[in-house]
Amino acid sequence: MRSLRVKRILITGMSGTGKTSVIEELSRRGFTAIDTDSDEWCEWTVGHEVGSETSEPDWVWREDRMWHLLSEPREAPLFVSGCKTNQGKFYDRFDHVVLLSALPEVMLERIKGRTNNPYGKSAEERDRILQHVRFVEPLLRHRATLELDTSALTVAEVADRLLALTTRNAQG
Numbered sequence: 792m793r794s795l796r797v798k799r800i801l802i803t804g805m806s807g808t809g810k811t812s813v814i815e816e817l818s819r820r821g822f823t824a825i826d827t828d829s830d831e832w833c834e835w836t837v838g839h840e841v842g843s844e845t846s847e848p849d850w851v852w853r854e855d856r857m858w859h860l861l862s863e864p865r866e867a868p869l870f871v872s873g874c875k876t877n878q879g880k881f882y883d884r885f886d887h888v889v890l891l892s893a894l895p896e897v898m899l900e901r902i903k904g905r906t907n908n909p910y911g912k913s914a915e916e917r918d919r920i921l922q923h924v925r926f927v928e929p930l931l932r933h934r935a936t937l938e939l940d941t942s943a944l945t946v947a948e949v950a951d952r953l954l955a956l957t958t959r960n961a962q963g
Contacts, residue, residue: 797865798957799884802872803931804891806911806920807898809941809949813891814872816950825860827873828908832856851877861885868957874931882934887956890935891949893942895924 802810810826817824827833834853837846852875860871861884871885882888893901898920902911911920932938937956939949 797868798886799861799865799869800871800887800889800953800956801878801882801885802870802889802891802953803874803878803935805874805893805898805923805928806908807900807902807905808891808893809901809946810872810874810891811907812946813949813953814870816946817870817953820950820954822868822870822954823865824870825872827852827857827871827875832873833875849876851875852881854880857881868954870953874927879934887936888934889953889956890928890931890938891941892928892932892938893940895921897942898924 802813804810811828814824814826825832828850832853833850835848836851837848852873854877858881860869861881899911899917902917902920905911911917939952941949944952
């Protein structure tokens with residue numbers, strides 16, 4: 792008989808793919824579900840692009856807090872959502888890295904209608920989101936253990952698929 796262990800699942804993806812909605816749904820269902828897009832979990836730093844002399848502010852995970860969160864013993868699954876440039880440092884702490892994706896027009900429509908986050912309202916921010924879809928999303932896809940296209944899935948369906956990952960044993 793194979794042993795079961797508690798799963799830690801990272802939910803990542805571009806703006807407008809449903810990360811916040813699904814993390815709220817998982818929390819509503821009683822699971823430990825953390826949206827890292829806050830001052831509690833992130834901080835502004837000046838990042839340096841490889842091969843470039845320019846630097847821009849970057850909203851990254853507070854590494855000490857993330858290490859602590861992912862090292863704590865758990866009796867129930869942990870769901871963490873976010874998309875940060877330093878998240879790759881923590882991939883080995885997660886059992887699954889789930890990429891939420893959506894058609895660009897679906898993402899932009901969701902962003903236009905959301906009231907809980909002002910990001911993506913300006914033309915410049917929407918252009919940046921589309922650039923991230925072209926250049927960042929493929930990097931996330933490469934490291935993901937599962938991709939869910941949320942274009943036609945409800946939040947409840949995405950949550951159900953994430954929960955299904957927690958019921959599989961550690962070997963399978």
